[in-house]
Amino acid sequence: MENHSIIKIENLVKSFPVGKGEFIALDNLSLGFEKGEFAGLVGPSGSGKTTLLNIIGSLDTPSKGKVMVLDKSVSELTNRQSAQLRNKHIGFIFQTFNLLPVYNVFENVEFALLLQKMSANERKKAVMDALEWVGLTEKVKSRPSMLSGGECQRVAIARSMVKRPEIVLADEPTANLDSKNSHNILQTMKNLNRELKTTFIFATHDEKVMQYLDRIISLEDGKVSKDEKVKDPKN
Amino acid sequence: MIRFIFKGVIRDKSRSLIPVIIVSAGVFLTVFLSSYFAGVFGDMIDLSARFTTGHVKVVTRAYAENEDQMPLDLALLEVGSLKTQLNAAYPDMEWVERIHFGGLLDVPDENGETRAQGPAIGTAIDLLSPGSTEIARMSIQESIAKGSIPSKPGEALISEGFAQKFAVSVGDEITIFGSTMNGSMMFKTFIISGTLNFGNAFLDRGAVFIDLRDAQLALDMEDASSEILGYFNDGVYNDAKALQVTESFNSSYNVPEDEFSPQMMRLVDQNELGQYLSLAEHMSSIFILVFVMAMSIVLWNTGLLGGLRRYSEYGIRLALGEEKKHIFYTTLLEAAIIGVIGSVFGTVLGLAGAYYLQTYGLNLSGMMDNVGMMMPAVLRSKITPELFYIGFFPGVIATVFGNALAGYAIYKRKTSRLFKELEV
Numbered sequence A: 001m002e003n004h005s006i007i008k009i010e011n012l013v014k015s016f017p018v019g020k021g022e023f024i025a026l027d028n029l030s031l032g033f034e035k036g037e038f039a040g041l042v043g044p045s046g047s048g049k050t051t052l053l054n055i056i057g058s059l060d061t062p063s064k065g066k067v068m069v070l071d072k073s074v075s076e077l078t079n080r081q082s083a084q085l086r087n088k089h090i091g092f093i094f095q096t097f098n099l100l101p102v103y104n105v106f107e108n109v110e111f112a113l114l115l116q117k118m119s120a121n122e123r124k125k126a127v128m129d130a131l132e133w134v135g136l137t138e139k140v141k142s143r144p145s146m147l148s149g150g151e152c153q154r155v156a157i158a159r160s161m162v163k164r165p166e167i168v169l170a171d172e173p174t175a176n177l178d179s180k181n182s183h184n185i186l187q188t189m190k191n192l193n194r195e196l197k198t199t200f201i202f203a204t205h206d207e208k209v210m211q212y213l214d215r216i217i218s219l220e221d222g223k224v225s226k227d228e229k230v231k232d233p234k235n
Numbered sequence B: 001m002i003r004f005i006f007k008g009v010i011r012d013k014s015r016s017l018i019p020v021i022i023v024s025a026g027v028f029l030t031v032f033l034s035s036y037f038a039g040v041f042g043d044m045i046d047l048s049a050r051f052t053t054g055h056v057k058v059v060t061r062a063y064a065e066n067e068d069q070m071p072l073d074l075a076l077l078e079v080g081s082l083k084t085q086l087n088a089a090y091p092d093m094e095w096v097e098r099i100h101f102g103g104l105l106d107v108p109d110e111n112g113e114t115r116a117q118g119p120a121i122g123t124a125i126d127l128l129s130p131g132s133t134e135i136a137r138m139s140i141q142e143s144i145a146k147g148s149i150p151s152k153p154g155e156a157l158i159s160e161g162f163a164q165k166f167a168v169s170v171g172d173e174i175t176i177f178g179s180t181m182n183g184s185m186m187f188k189t190f191i192i193s194g195t196l197n198f199g200n201a202f203l204d205r206g207a208v209f210i211d212l213r214d215a216q217l218a219l220d221m222e223d224a225s226s227e228i229l230g231y232f233n234d235g236v237y238n239d240a241k242a243l244q245v246t247e248s249f250n251s252s253y254n255v256p257e258d259e260f261s262p263q264m265m266r267l268v269d270q271n272e273l274g275q276y277l278s279l280a281e282h283m284s285s286i287f288i289l290v291f292v293m294a295m296s297i298v299l300w301n302t303g304l305l306g307g308l309r310r311y312s313e314y315g316i317r318l319a320l321g322e323e324k325k326h327i328f329y330t331t332l333l334e335a336a337i338i339g340v341i342g343s344v345f346g347t348v349l350g351l352a353g354a355y356y357l358q359t360y361g362l363n364l365s366g367m368m369d370n371v372g373m374m375m376p377a378v379l380r381s382k383i384t385p386e387l388f389y390i391g392f393f394p395g396v397i398a399t400v401f402g403n404a405l406a407g408y409a410i411y412k413r414k415t416s417r418l419f420k421e422l423e424v
Ligand SMILES: Nc1ncnc2c1ncn2[C@@H]1O[C@H](COP(=O)(O)OP(=O)(O)OP(=O)(O)O)[C@@H](O)[C@H]1O
Pocket: A016, A017, A018, A023, A025, A043, A044, A045, A046, A047, A048, A049, A050, A051, A052, A203, B420
């Protein structure tokens, strides 16, 4: 398999102003990710996992250091460029599923494509493909309120995958799910990772998630304390 | 995207219902009240035109200065030729003579002795010539309470209130005492052909109507009258035309040195009607201004509440790669959709209300008995073309403006701050 670097982080510092001083959330952190990884950030609460994911997703900006995502330096992007990076190349999955309640399953997934130039037919095909990946083609017309938690998270996965992004960032995606549903969506993501070569980066405390990761990066106080490949992750 | 937003607005009642109700209510009030004022002021002016001011009025300058005393000695002379000249110069107008006079109404008993007496306000109009337009203009037929319109000289109409007070009725004789144009004593007996009830205290109080010819004979006013009123043939007051007519007439007839020379006045020059007219026009602009401000503030607040509720939606949309600017624009688009829906509702409701009040009117005659003003007893609104947009655009503007204020926070915040605040 041909591997090449899609995320490169060098000496990243992220500090937040707190009162008069500042709080260092990420402390001179360096990391790289390659295409097709199924990696996870683990570590105690407050160690900086979410902060790091947000910077990779260009929802937040570095205080110092260099973060290259798909050969673009995120700190140099304009508002529009960073929006475009998210729109075309990065998918997000959150702990709470965050579906838009007034739209049905199909429309929630379609929403992610609305900002792209695409004909209605192309869009429809892409949405149906994505719903097929997560096994929800039967429920296209359902509103989120009629779905189970596991189904909601699968819609969210379809929404993040429908534009076939290079990178999916998943922040505690299983935290609100029971064990069966957790395994279910993890398997779905793993399949997508294999078939579409999408890079997945998780932030998690969940043992179940860790079983599937092929790389586990431990964060502590905003620093990488351990970074190891897993020999034979669950499939 | 518009389709998506439209769906969202329609499906999410909490997003659309209250703003739509607020906008509808405001637009309704604007439309309805505008039509109401247009109607009331319009009717007031129309009533004045018919009964006192004409669209334009010709009197001697001296008469104009003492008009409320009805001074017959200051009346217009040679009205026959004056009318001929007016008809020739302004063929699209109708010119009518009227005489106003004060006097004493005397009711005799069987022996010819005075049984009752009271002050009368006399009006002489053309009642007898065939095709006289004055009867219709003053709604005489509609206002007859008992009896009928005079059909021959020597007959009079008196107000129903007057008739009751003096216990006289149709067929009885009354005598009018007064003074002629030359100041000599005048009395003449008339037979009551009918009684009148205009439903307006100002018009009904002490009213006696006789034919113009009768009055001219009795008052020594051969070829004279108090005034000549001019009416546009289409029945509608047109200030620009009135001004033109008045200026051209005055420049050739009004002689500054001669206080008995005729002068023409527009409707708006008389009885402060000009002020009412401009008040009517300003009223709707004031409404719209107040309405837009009040609505904007209310919608700003509902927009803020709605925005809070949708924080996670905005967060998701940022994460999906929408620019905050675009999110802000779509909230405005959404507001515009809501504004259009609400404004359409409000305009329809306002027009319906206006139509109802135009058709059926609001009868205030019971309350108007002591109103000394020339006001119609039945309030009616008036549907004008501007009602179709007068509330609509302000409704949409207020909604968009209110939401722009509410959404400004989104626009101003840095994306990173915003995303953190958005509870994703
Ligand atoms: N906007 C902010 N202002 C101040 N401090 C912040 C801000 N955002 C994050 N932090 C701090 O940065 C640290 C790292 O936060 P982060 O959310 O990345 O932790 P996390 O590893 O995701 O924790 P958890 O497992 O609880 O989700 C925390 O101590 C947090 O309080």
